[in-house]
Amino acid sequence: MSIVSGARPFVVGIIGGGQLARMMYGPATRLGLHVRLLAEAPGVSAEQVAHDVVVGDYTDAATVLSFAEGCDAVTFDHEHVPTTILEALEERGVAVRPGPAALVHAQDKVVMREAMAQLGAPCPAYQVVATAAELVAFGDRIGWPVIAKTSRGGYDGKGVWKIDGPAEATVPFDAVASGEVGGGTTAGSGTSGEVRILAEEFIDFTRELSALVVRSPSGQGVAYPVSETFQDAGICAETVTPAPGLDEARIIATQQLALRIAGELGVVGVLAVELMEARDGRILVNELAMRPHNTGHWSIDGAHTSQFENHLRAVADLPLGDPAARAPWTVMENVLGGSREDLAAGLLHVMSRDPQLKVELYGKTVQPRRKVGHVTAYGNDLPDVRARALHAARYLMGEIA
Numbered sequence: 001m002s003i004v005s006g007a008r009p010f011v012v013g014i015i016g017g018g019q020l021a022r023m024m025y026g027p028a029t030r031l032g033l034h035v036r037l038l039a040e041a042p043g044v045s046a047e048q049v050a051h052d053v054v055v056g057d058y059t060d061a062a063t064v065l066s067f068a069e070g071c072d073a074v075t076f077d078h079e080h081v082p083t084t085i086l087e088a089l090e091e092r093g094v095a096v097r098p099g100p101a102a103l104v105h106a107q108d109k110v111v112m113r114e115a116m117a118q119l120g121a122p123c124p125a126y127q128v129v130a131t132a133a134e135l136v137a138f139g140d141r142i143g144w145p146v147i148a149k150t151s152r153g154g155y156d157g158k159g160v161w162k163i164d165g166p167a168e169a170t171v172p173f174d175a176v177a178s179g180e181v182g183g184g185t186t187a188g189s190g191t192s193g194e195v196r197i198l199a200e201e202f203i204d205f206t207r208e209l210s211a212l213v214v215r216s217p218s219g220q221g222v223a224y225p226v227s228e229t230f231q232d233a234g235i236c237a238e239t240v241t242p243a244p245g246l247d248e249a250r251i252i253a254t255q256q257l258a259l260r261i262a263g264e265l266g267v268v269g270v271l272a273v274e275l276m277e278a279r280d281g282r283i284l285v286n287e288l289a290m291r292p293h294n295t296g297h298w299s300i301d302g303a304h305t306s307q308f309e310n311h312l313r314a315v316a317d318l319p320l321g322d323p324a325a326r327a328p329w330t331v332m333e334n335v336l337g338g339s340r341e342d343l344a345a346g347l348l349h350v351m352s353r354d355p356q357l358k359v360e361l362y363g364k365t366v367q368p369r370r371k372v373g374h375v376t377a378y379g380n381d382l383p384d385v386r387a388r389a390l391h392a393a394r395y396l397m398g399e400i401a
């Protein structure tokens with residue numbers, strides 16, 4: 001079934017039980033979709049709100065195939081499902097959205113760079129390096145420092161190194177060899193394909209941007225306003241939407257680039273294009289994500305249609321909703337685990353102080369720097385909006401009393 005019909009609810013299978021899956025439940029309920037969840041463990045964020053749930057291993061083909069029976073479409077909370085399993089699903093006639101041929105560009109940074117080069121998308125200079133000596137040769141040619149990344153299995157800045165000079169060139173190879181990243185023990189280890197080291201030109205960026213678009217199987221596309229994003233030690237901390245000071249021509253060029261990438265790669269659902277704005281003005285593609293993205297959380301309360309609703313609309317091949325912002329400025333702050341263990345107790349203060357503030361908690365236990373929630377504020381005056389959101393997040397993290 002490719003579109004929703006009245007005969008029975010459209011069944012969306014979501015693989016992965018993190019907060020991204022959890023945040024799809026609200027819009028799924030409103031759209032009358034039935035969600036079936038494949039959770040990695042009992043009690044994870046989305047499993048707490050699910051009623052049709054299978055607990056199992058997403059890297060086990062038999063588990064995923066039996067989970068998908070009866071699903072009209074399957075989508076994801078994360079990008080770690082092995083390509084071979086997704087291909088097997090497609091062979092059985094399950095609509096995988098996004099499909100494995102698109103998703104591989106979010107799973108493997110080398111595949112992504114090669115596709116971006118083919119599309120002529122602006123990217124840092126790059127090269128796949130097999131040894132520390134090749135990394136040194138790349139740095140000598142391009143200029144130090146350079147960035148080294150694992151092709152697969154990185155997340156939240158893990159698997160990305162700034163290499164200042166030849167003396168550090170063994171670091172990424174040692175990390176992969178020891179299994180510290182990209183190997184047996186990391187969260188991203190489920191995808192198939194070997195882990196390679198990608199060397200990149202170090203971009204002296206002034207800021208990072210995110211261009212979020214959604215594409216439906218029918219080929220409709222919508223583009224959200226471009227956001228400015230702030231990472232703290234590899235973790236998204238804050239987004240400001242729209243990105244301050246980005247002129248109309250560059251906004252449109254950036255949105256068009258993201259829509260073109262989504263179209264050319266055949267993405268279904270959300271595509272987040274992470275970008276770097278270089279000191280010389282170039283806007284370069286950093287990486288791609290194909291699922292609702294942290295830099296789009298602002299849209300839950302700040303846009304006419306949230307990224308989660310539009311993702312599900314795309315998965316069910318419904319017409320997409322208006323991505324425009326409701327207010328001139330929207331600021332989202334992540335709430336990371338800090339010294340406050342009882343987040344609910346913190347709600348009393350932040351909600352009574354600011355009735356327009358929106359809080360989203362993920363049902364996760366507080367651990368240091370773990371993403372446990374986010375807050376959103378919107379309004380006409382950016383410094384005021386930002387101060388309100390920042391206060392609430394810092395209070396919930398226990399940084400201020």
Ligand SMILES: Nc1ncnc2c1ncn2[C@@H]1O[C@H](COP(=O)(O)OP(=O)(O)OP(=O)(O)O)[C@@H](O)[C@H]1O
Pocket residue numbers: 124147149154155156157158159160200201202203204205208231234235274286287
């Ligand atoms: N070529 C580059 N030049 C300068 N900084 C870079 C470069 N590539 C990446 N970075 C920095 O490292 C961060 C993490 O890189 P990247 O997004 O590739 O890794 P990740 O671990 O997959 O991230 P995510 O948490 O988004 O999954 C980027 O957000 C950016 O701040």
Ligand SMILES: [Mg+2]
Pocket residue numbers: 274286287
């Ligand atoms: Mg990234």
